[in-house]
Amino acid sequence: MESETKSPKATQEKTEPKMDSKSQNYKLHAKNIDVFYDDFKAINNISLGILEKSITAFIGPSGCGKSTFLRLFNRMNDYIDGFSMNGNILLDDKNIYDPDLKVEELRKTVGMVFQKPNPFPKSIYENVAYGLRIQGIKDEDFIEERVITSLKQATLFSEIEDNLDKSALSLSGGQQQRLCIARALAVKPSVLLMDEPTSALDPISSGKIEDLVHELKKDYTIVIVTHNMQQAGRVSDNTAFLYMGSLIEYGDTQKIFTNPEKDRTQNYITGRFG
Amino acid sequence: MRIKEKIIEKILAACALVTVLTTLGIILILAIEAFSFFGKVSIVEFFTSTQWTPLFTQKSYGILPLLSGTALTALIAITVALPVGIIIAVYLNEYAPRRVRKILKPLLEILAVVPTVVYGFFALMIVTPILQSFIPGLSGFNALSPGIVMGIMIIPFVSSLSEDALSSVPDSLRQASFGMGSTKFQTAFKVMVPAASSGIIVSAILAISRAIGETMIVAIAAGSQPRFTFDPMVPIQTITSYIVQVSMGDVPHGSIAYQTIFAAGITLFIFTFILNNISYWIKTRYQQKYE
Ligand SMILES: Nc1ncnc2c1ncn2[C@@H]1O[C@H](COP(=O)(O)OP(=O)(O)OP(=O)(O)O)[C@@H](O)[C@H]1O
Ligand SMILES: [Mg+2]
Numbered sequence: 341m342e343s344e345t346k347s348p349k350a351t352q353e354k355t356e357p358k359m360d361s362k363s364q365n366y367k368l369h370a371k372n373i374d375v376f377y378d379d380f381k382a383i384n385n386i387s388l389g390i391l392e393k394s395i396t397a398f399i400g401p402s403g404c405g406k407s408t409f410l411r412l413f414n415r416m417n418d419y420i421d422g423f424s425m426n427g428n429i430l431l432d433d434k435n436i437y438d439p440d441l442k443v444e445e446l447r448k449t450v451g452m453v454f455q456k457p458n459p460f461p462k463s464i465y466e467n468v469a470y471g472l473r474i475q476g477i478k479d480e481d482f483i484e485e486r487v488i489t490s491l492k493q494a495t496l497f498s499e500i501e502d503n504l505d506k507s508a509l510s511l512s513g514g515q516q517q518r519l520c521i522a523r524a525l526a527v528k529p530s531v532l533l534m535d536e537p538t539s540a541l542d543p544i545s546s547g548k549i550e551d552l553v554h555e556l557k558k559d560y561t562i563v564i565v566t567h568n569m570q571q572a573g574r575v576s577d578n579t580a581f582l583y584m585g586s587l588i589e590y591g592d593t594q595k596i597f598t599n600p601e602k603d604r605t606q607n608y609i610t611g612r613f614g
Numbered sequence: 615m616r617i618k619e620k621i622i623e624k625i626l627a628a629c630a631l632v633t634v635l636t637t638l639g640i641i642l643i644l645a646i647e648a649f650s651f652f653g654k655v656s657i658v659e660f661f662t663s664t665q666w667t668p669l670f671t672q673k674s675y676g677i678l679p680l681l682s683g684t685a686l687t688a689l690i691a692i693t694v695a696l697p698v699g700i701i702i703a704v705y706l707n708e709y710a711p712r713r714v715r716k717i718l719k720p721l722l723e724i725l726a727v728v729p730t731v732v733y734g735f736f737a738l739m740i741v742t743p744i745l746q747s748f749i750p751g752l753s754g755f756n757a758l759s760p761g762i763v764m765g766i767m768i769i770p771f772v773s774s775l776s777e778d779a780l781s782s783v784p785d786s787l788r789q790a791s792f793g794m795g796s797t798k799f800q801t802a803f804k805v806m807v808p809a810a811s812s813g814i815i816v817s818a819i820l821a822i823s824r825a826i827g828e829t830m831i832v833a834i835a836a837g838s839q840p841r842f843t844f845d846p847m848v849p850i851q852t853i854t855s856y857i858v859q860v861s862m863g864d865v866p867h868g869s870i871a872y873q874t875i876f877a878a879g880i881t882l883f884i885f886t887f888i889l890n891n892i893s894y895w896i897k898t899r900y901q902q903k904y905e
Binding site: 414458520 | 784786787789790791792793794795796797800804805808809
């Protein structure tokens with residue numbers, strides 16, 4: 341395969357925010373990542389570190405590799421035919437692609453919320469309890485307590501507290517998405533990956549999710565992919581701009597949005613292409 | 615050209631009409647003969663008496679023994695076919711590499727096209743002796759062996775319809791389950807199978823309906839002793855095998871004994887009709903969840 345040192349590493353490090361050498365500060369650390377789908381190179385030598393309890397936004401035009409890159413952090417690409425990669429991803433300084441690591445354990449730590457709300461065709465309660473049940477937890481009081489806390493955290497509880505046994509599919513799209521967030525939170529992850537979590541929702545539901553994301557930052561490290569520049573600007577601390585599989589610019593959101601270093605970033609943010 | 619098109623259209627319509635008329639004709643004859651039968655035998659006796667001896671001197675016309683025989687063999691069959699069929703469907707849909715699936719699916723379908731008389735002899739000559747080697751009390755004719763073999767026969771009904779149901783569950787649910795840290799096995803049995811449950815139930819009902827209508831296997835291997843029992847070890851008779859027995863015998867046309875096959879036949883027809891309607895109802899009522 342391709343050599344990992346081919347592209348100019350120095351440029352990339354310059355675009356990283358604040359902390360370069362002290363990698364122990366990173367919650368997540370991607371190192372020299374290449375991703376291939378068969379022969380097609382979808383990610384081209386990206387390195388980037390993500391601080392604990394921060395919100396990081398991935399932006400960039402369609403097909404630039406945001407989802408591909410995001411799914412590396414909980415190894416959801418592993419199922420895709422033809423997927424292969426180079427490089428390492430560290431979570432709390434441990435390589436998550438270590439052959440000895442159990443993928444199921446990783447995904448309990450790194451939760452994911454998808455673009456389209458995807459609740460199970462079960463009751464609201466059972467959706468949130470799912471992650472606990474598959475871990476073999478039987479204590480019903482414990483599960484109930486966790487379900488309610490998670491629903492409250494996801495700011496959904498007050499709307500559905502009398503209907504926990506109702507089918508999750510009867511909820512509105514925005515409620516379903518908050519349910520999916522509650523479902524992810526119930527297993528107490530420390531990282532939450534969100535792939536365009538509001539793109540299928542109306543503006544009011546989107547607003548609620550944004551507020552929620554902001555609230556969750558207290559306890560979680562959040563990485564969010566979005567096509568919505570205003571959203572990236574509102575919710576995130578740091579922003580990474582990807583273009584055709586490469587990391588063009590990465591740093592403080594305010595700076596990227598007001599005074600980006602690269603013309604390409606400037607053009608994308610101001611809507612001149614994309 | 616015009617006229618040719620017209621003629622073709624008429625011929626096609628006539629073909630369709632023939633099938634409809636045949637079905638109506640069958641139902642009509644069943645109904646007429648059964649009606650005449652119930653003029654001579656009380657419908658209460660028919661559904662409550664536990665003796666079925668229309669061919670003996672001491673005549674009794676209780677359908678319950680035939681119903682119990684039919685239900686028992688169908689129950690044994692579905693007990694075999696449902697778990698195996700679901701496991702195969704899950705394997706094909708969740709585990710098997712595409713290449714394996716391509717080979718396995720047509721192989722499975724073969725099970726459904728083996729002539730049933732072959733299954734009947736298989737049950738009588740091979741399965742029964744094997745079962746007898748570890749179930750000492752098992753009669754040479756019994757419900758267990760043809761039930762099991764019938765179960766094998768209907769596996770493809772369950773597996774292929776269940777597989778259709780599983781593959782119509784959206785991938786996003788599988789992703790959600792994996793994303794929560796589920797194993798493949800948990801994803802298959804805690805998310806995918808429940809999400810496909812309506813389709814799986816439909817497949818089971820259609821398979822049961824097929825088992826109830828099955829004739830040769832039970833006629834060959836179950837014996838022909840109408841007996842009101844749910845004991846799988848003893849000889850029994852099903853509705854279908856009774857009909858075969860009488861049709862091939864020398865009962866005079868128009869006699870009560872002759873008409874019993876129509877009474878039995880219409881009972882069978884009504885049961886499978888109800889089952890098929892239940893499955894249709896489930897399909898339309900519950901199967902639009904994912905679009
Ligand atoms: N399963 C796959 N097999 C082959 N190629 C893929 C696969 N998934 C994605 N790709 C390709 O990889 C590239 C990056 O895709 P990705 O989905 O990561 O982009 P994205 O930035 O998330 O786009 P969008 O904004 O449209 O969601 C695209 O060119 C895409 O065609
Ligand atoms: Mg994407």
